[in-house]
Amino acid sequence: MSIYLTPVKFSNTTLLSSVVEELSHKFKDGVKTINVDLNIDEAFSKEREQYFSTQIISEAIKKTNNLDGKVLILTDVDLYIPVLTFVFGEAQLNGKHSIVSVCRLHEEFYYERTDENLLRERTMKEIFHELGHNFGLKHCADWDCVMHSSTSIEEVDIKGNNYCKNCEREVLH
Numbered sequence: 001m002s003i004y005l006t007p008v009k010f011s012n013t014t015l016l017s018s019v020v021e022e023l024s025h026k027f028k029d030g031v032k033t034i035n036v037d038l039n040i041d042e043a044f045s046k047e048r049e050q051y052f053s054t055q056i057i058s059e060a061i062k063k064t065n066n067l068d069g070k071v072l073i074l075t076d077v078d079l080y081i082p083v084l085t086f087v088f089g090e091a092q093l094n095g096k097h098s099i100v101s102v103c104r105l106h107e108e109f110y111y112e113r114t115d116e117n118l119l120r121e122r123t124m125k126e127i128f129h130e131l132g133h134n135f136g137l138k139h140c141a142d143w144d145c146v147m148h149s150s151t152s153i154e155e156v157d158i159k160g161n162n163y164c165k166n167c168e169r170e171v172l173h
Helices: 013-026 053-064 116-134 153-158 165-171
Strands: 002-008 031-033 050-052 069-075 079-081 084-087 089-091 097-101
Touching: 002 013, 002 053, 013 031, 013 116, 050 053, 053 069, 053 079, 053 089, 053 097, 069 116, 079 089, 089 116, 097 116, 116 153, 116 165
Parallel strands: 002 031, 002 069, 050 079, 069 097
Antiparallel strands: 079 084, 089 097
16 A cells, blocks of 8 residues: 655745655655645634644545545644643544644744754654554554554653554554
8 A cells, every 4th residue: 555645834845855755765655756746724723833733634535535545645744632731743643644744743843942853753654653643553552653643742752763563563464
């Protein structure tokens, strides 16, 4: 199954290349970067100064549902869902669409320093996490598994960067 990587309001081409390379190692059917004309402005909440991730996914479905594979939106914008202050990403459980934001994955969001390696590691964890949901995985109790739930950057950093044996069997079957 192909992975269609769709950058939207995303400018880090070095990170994008790393993501394609790492996904290509895990998913042998291929990774394709595609440009989808998504206008996400209507998903912006002026009150929150964030973008409603569910609405962005809904717009993506309209334009990419005909693709045979998983569609992963990668963005720089800050995301939320109404019941949470923010989300790193969102995915359709057993579906084909997901979104990951790197906005809060940047070390400089929290501290006055940049760490590109840490950004890449965090990004890949969240991408594998959201794709796991697309493949039907729910949150895993194993802290070493990338499917462990993360509600803070500390939890992203603590959890593992791969699927545990049980989760991997489901994703890569």
